Amino acid sequence: MRVLGDGANLLVADEGIDGLVVSLERLEPESAEVEHGDGSVTLVRGAGLSLPRLVTDTVREGLAGLEGLAGVPASLGGAVMMNAGGAFGQIGDAVAFVRALRATGEPVSLARGEIEFGYRRSGLAGLIVTSVGLRLRRVAEGERAALRERLKEVMASKKASQPMGADSAGCFFKNPTIDGSRVSAGMLIDRAGCKGMRVGGAEVSAVHANFIVTHADCTATDILMLAERVRERVRTAHGVSLENEVVVWRRGP
Numbered sequence: 001m002r003v004l005g006d007g008a009n010l011l012v013a014d015e016g017i018d019g020l021v022v023s024l025e026r027l028e029p030e031s032a033e034v035e036h037g038d039g040s041v042t043l044v045r046g047a048g049l050s051l052p053r054l055v056t057d058t059v060r061e062g063l064a065g066l067e068g069l070a071g072v073p074a075s076l077g078g079a080v081m082m083n084a085g086g087a088f089g090q091i092g093d094a095v096a097f098v099r100a101l102r103a104t105g106e107p108v109s110l111a112r113g114e115i116e117f118g119y120r121r122s123g124l125a126g127l128i129v130t131s132v133g134l135r136l137r138r139v140a141e142g143e144r145a146a147l148r149e150r151l152k153e154v155m156a157s158k159k160a161s162q163p164m165g166a167d168s169a170g171c172f173f174k175n176p177t178i179d180g181s182r183v184s185a186g187m188l189i190d191r192a193g194c195k196g197m198r199v200g201g202a203e204v205s206a207v208h209a210n211f212i213v214t215h216a217d218c219t220a221t222d223i224l225m226l227a228e229r230v231r232e233r234v235r236t237a238h239g240v241s242l243e244n245e246v247v248v249w250r251r252g253p
């Protein structure tokens, strides 16, 4: 059984997959809000909810904490699963708790401290995230314009640095750790001379080298072959083995 969020970080092999795929898009959204005395608010939202919608809604309501995730296409559950984020913060920082189901159907509730958020990981593999509690900060009336401005800045920065108009699954590779520091995979790919490389309908973006963008008739095989060529070039040029950030679904276990 596999769980489908918004599919924004997913590549499905051309031969398809076997087994059950569960989508939470139509799950009756759980919705609750708890105000705390210190000016913070806990929002509880269903995992199938659109993250971009949640980001704009919370900013409009004067709630800070998710504005750094502007421009990240995702369902709330998928974003938590992948600990989506980047230079402007990651969703794990706002998560208060997660409600989920085990594969056996048994419900489980995990507090923030029990979740092992890391770089593009949550440690929640094997669970179906059904709802999420987010701890956000209510900003004063006079600060709301600045919060809206921040959202616009994050969006503008993404539009300037990523091929937002093209079809892709976001960054294909994780940023590797070299000598204890995270290094931009995009920079390594660019320096290895991969921008513009193509296989069939798949191309290494000229805007951001860690994005594989697709053209008409592109197949998953084109993308996977191109990714292997990029990995090989980066290994030869820098001695670094890039790991997929994109989740690939194939037949079999």
Ligand SMILES: Cc1cc2nc3c(=O)[nH]c(=O)nc-3n(C[C@H](O)[C@H](O)[C@H](O)COP(=O)(O)OP(=O)(O)OC[C@H]3O[C@@H](n4cnc5c(N)ncnc54)[C@H](O)[C@@H]3O)c2cc1C
Binding pocket: 002, 003, 004, 005, 006, 007, 008, 009, 010, 024, 047, 048, 071, 072, 073, 074, 075, 076, 077, 078, 079, 080, 081, 082, 083, 084, 085, 086, 120, 127, 128, 129, 130, 162, 163, 164, 168, 169, 170, 171, 247
């Ligand atoms: C243009 C573009 C820009 C992007 N920018 C960023 C960025 O800045 N930062 C970033 O981190 N990512 C980015 N991404 C990647 C993507 O937005 C994130 O990885 C996002 O978290 C994927 O969420 P999703 O709901 O689409 O998950 P999916 O792609 O549907 O699934 C991803 C994984 O999560 C699992 N999953 C999904 N929902 C659940 C659930 N409810 N319970 C359990 N497992 C679940 C799936 O089984 C799968 O393993 C970008 C993608 C694109 C296309």
